[in-house]
Amino acid sequence: MAQTTTVPLxxxxxxxxxxxxYYIQAKxxxxxxxxxxWTVASFPVELIYAxxxxxxxxxxxxxxxxxxxxxxxxSQVAESHGYSIDLCHYALTDxxxxxxxxxxxxxLPEPDMLLSNSCQCDTVTKWFEILSRHFNIPHFAxxxxxxxxxxxxxxxxxxxxxxQECTAFLETHTGRKMDPDKLxxxxxxxxxxxxxxxxxxxxxxxxxxxxxxFDAFLNMAPIVxxxxxxxxxxxxNVLKEEVKxxxxxxxxxxxxxxxxxxxxxxxxxxxxxxxxERFASAKASVVVAxxxxxxxxxxxxxxxxxxxxxxxxxxxxxxxLESRIKIIGDLLNKFSIDGMVLHSNRSCRAxxxxxxxxxxxxxxxxxxxAVILESDQVDERFHNETQVNTRLEAFFEALAEKTGRN
Amino acid sequence: xxxxEITGRFKTxxxxxxxxxxxxKKKNQxxxxxxxxxxxxxxxxxxxxxxxxxxxxSGKHLIRCEAYAQSFICSLVRSSLEDGLDGTLDWxxxxxxxxxxxxxxxxxxxxxxxxxxxxxxxxxWPKSLNSPSAREYAIEEVKRFKKGLETFLKTEISDEALxxxxxxxxxxxALQREIASYTNKLTCREKYEIFKSALLMPxxxxxxxxxxxxEHLRKKSPIAKGRIPLAISGIMWEPPEVLDLFDDLxxxxxxxxxxxxxxxxxxxxxxxxxxxxxxxxxxxxxIPFACYHYAGHARADFLxxxxxxxxxxxxxxxxxxxxxxxxxxxxxxxxxxxxxxxPNIHLESEYQTASLGQIRTRLEAFLEIVGGN
Numbered sequence: 028m029a030q031t032t033t034v035p036l037x038x039x040x041x042x043x044x045x046x047x048x049y050y051i052q053a054k055x056x057x058x059x060x061x062x063x064x065w066t067v068a069s070f071p072v073e074l075i076y077a078x079x080x081x082x083x084x085x086x087x088x089x090x091x092x093x094x095x096x097x098x099x100x101x102s103q104v105a106e107s108h109g110y111s112i113d114l115c116h117y118a119l120t121d122x123x124x125x126x127x128x129x130x131x132x133x134x135l136p137e138p139d140m141l142l143s144n145s146c147q148c149d150t151v152t153k154w155f156e157i158l159s160r161h162f163n164i165p166h167f168a169x170x171x172x173x174x175x176x177x178x179x180x181x182x183x184x185x186x187x188x189x190x191q192e193c194t195a196f197l198e199t200h201t202g203r204k205m206d207p208d209k210l211x212x213x214x215x216x217x218x219x220x221x222x223x224x225x226x227x228x229x230x231x232x233x234x235x236x237x238x239x240x241f242d243a244f245l246n247m248a249p250i251v252x253x254x255x256x257x258x259x260x261x262x263x264n265v266l267k268e269e270v271k272x273x274x275x276x277x278x279x280x281x282x283x284x285x286x287x288x289x290x291x292x293x294x295x296x297x298x299x300x301x302x303x304e305r306f307a308s309a310k311a312s313v314v315v316a317x318x319x320x321x322x323x324x325x326x327x328x329x330x331x332x333x334x335x336x337x338x339x340x341x342x343x344x345x346x347x348l349e350s351r352i353k354i355i356g357d358l359l360n361k362f363s364i365d366g367m368v369l370h371s372n373r374s375c376r377a378x379x380x381x382x383x384x385x386x387x388x389x390x391x392x393x394x395x396x397a398v399i400l401e402s403d404q405v406d407e408r409f410h411n412e413t414q415v416n417t418r419l420e421a422f423f424e425a426l427a428e429k430t431g432r433n
Numbered sequence: 434x435x436x437x438e439i440t441g442r443f444k445t446x447x448x449x450x451x452x453x454x455x456x457x458k459k460k461n462q463x464x465x466x467x468x469x470x471x472x473x474x475x476x477x478x479x480x481x482x483x484x485x486x487x488x489x490x491s492g493k494h495l496i497r498c499e500a501y502a503q504s505f506i507c508s509l510v511r512s513s514l515e516d517g518l519d520g521t522l523d524w525x526x527x528x529x530x531x532x533x534x535x536x537x538x539x540x541x542x543x544x545x546x547x548x549x550x551x552x553x554x555x556x557x558w559p560k561s562l563n564s565p566s567a568r569e570y571a572i573e574e575v576k577r578f579k580k581g582l583e584t585f586l587k588t589e590i591s592d593e594a595l596x597x598x599x600x601x602x603x604x605x606x607a608l609q610r611e612i613a614s615y616t617n618k619l620t621c622r623e624k625y626e627i628f629k630s631a632l633l634m635p636x637x638x639x640x641x642x643x644x645x646x647x648e649h650l651r652k653k654s655p656i657a658k659g660r661i662p663l664a665i666s667g668i669m670w671e672p673p674e675v676l677d678l679f680d681d682l683x684x685x686x687x688x689x690x691x692x693x694x695x696x697x698x699x700x701x702x703x704x705x706x707x708x709x710x711x712x713x714x715x716x717x718x719x720i721p722f723a724c725y726h727y728a729g730h731a732r733a734d735f736l737x738x739x740x741x742x743x744x745x746x747x748x749x750x751x752x753x754x755x756x757x758x759x760x761x762x763x764x765x766x767x768x769x770x771x772x773x774x775x776p777n778i779h780l781e782s783e784y785q786t787a788s789l790g791q792i793r794t795r796l797e798a799f800l801e802i803v804g805g806n
Contacts (some may be wrong), residue, residue: 113754160730173555185567380535384543
């Protein structure tokens, strides 16, 4: 019988438990006499963990709302307070959740401080300004100018200075001094976890691929939110062993693999299962994504502060268009890719504007079929099922024609 | 020159925004460097002997940009890209994109890849303006931009030349401030044409026209008797069709914070220090703007203060659809004004504006409310 779903990863429930415990602990912050910092996916959270502050990610919570199909309803609460529907739906979902108290986990623990990084987009800075006014708490806005290829000396200096300013901010708002040994320890743990995460994703190069990007989406929360902790190191060691085992036994995530695909942009959180099944039923394994690779940092733990300054400005979407095209081209080669799936994400101008150029520069030039799926990371109002299905059908036909496999 | 001749010149320039610069290029055999919105140290371009030209979008029908930019990107970015793709700006020698938002940042890359401009650069401005690290970084960044221009033009921009350009631009800004002070003597459309033209022509010519215009303005009778004074807030003093509504419906603009309006000329670049540092200090201390990060309530405080000082009866937020920075700021700004008892309304438009009817109705209703106080 044709396999229509990805072979589930045995480690997944364990990883889910890690995240559950993380939220349970976070909600006990007051009891544990710890401060809570709301932060963003591209922020050097190592600084936060080194100060024994609990980081919380409203983006992660918004993704959960998307997965539980409540993001649209919750966004509308923020919209009824004057926020435009055109804004990022992570931000709208987050603010709507705060206002309405709707949440799949009973709400997030309230923040004592906010720390954002413009590396991923300018939206997070503006979103956190709103939160700063709402909660009347301090906000540190890390500023990472766009990088042309690799960060210039001026940019690295700017980031280094800001690391000092951020440390001073954390010291002021915790009443403690940063312990360099603790920071070293946290960065070492982050180095290990990121390295392992990178290795896991790298195993997608194998034919058949032991994992798909959907597996990665479902299991990425710890590398994003717990990077710098022992738990993150442990859980990805476990996942790595399982994935390695599949490679050795030549177990493909979707069983028979006819096409190997690249995914661009954030996940469509509210349609993960449907999309995963759709691709699997067409025997298409989505083996690599720029999004998940964004947390495969290459830290140098011997230089903790410098390595943070260097890495936290080089996120994929903080690179110039030519560099992004080069990176994608590289991934297409390394992972033996037959086609590209470009999620044109209504919420995210930072990630989506430039995608049409990938299609022209890569797809059309190299004859690699590409499909543009118009949707949104969490809001179902922007997802047209008919259009997505029609486009995917045409895409699979194009793949069959191009590869000669059908 | 008489009033009609002067305002006629501004009108002509606005009708064909890039023609004046193209003519200048042909006549002088020098280079034209475009600058995308908003914060570009034009003085550096001017000091190099080139002409800075604002690339500021248009109401034209969008065709080619559809292949490069999704529909949920603002019309300023899309229509500017259209000009880059359809030949309108094939003749410019360089273009610079200040990274003020995610869309502008990506536009730089898309333009560099698909438009034939020989020299494409960005201004990788810091976004958090208040930290000491931001100033240090911004100075390095402006030096880098300057060097890039010097390399492309095979010239050196001396401190002396830069100081001289700064002086010229400060003269422009002073003249614009004086013109703006005659709020009751100019229609909204006239203000639009005067301030927009300044971005599309040599400042030398603008200054001499402005001097003559002011002679007329000093003697002119007010046209705005009985008109309702309003403040407007936004980024682009566009589209003109929406601004004409203010004239039609009996309002007069007494305050604004537009990047192509008062924010362009509110302050001067200090003339007493190192010119590159002066340009950076100027940049870091301008009217608060949606695209940059400020601690606290800088924008709300500014707007409240502006309304008070100008005795505006209300404030109109005029935003471009899909402008993230303004959309994030808007609700708290409206709430702050509500708390102060300042009536305010939110209008959203696009360059390719279709729905004037709705905007007109809402503005009319708003004027009835504020006019009654």
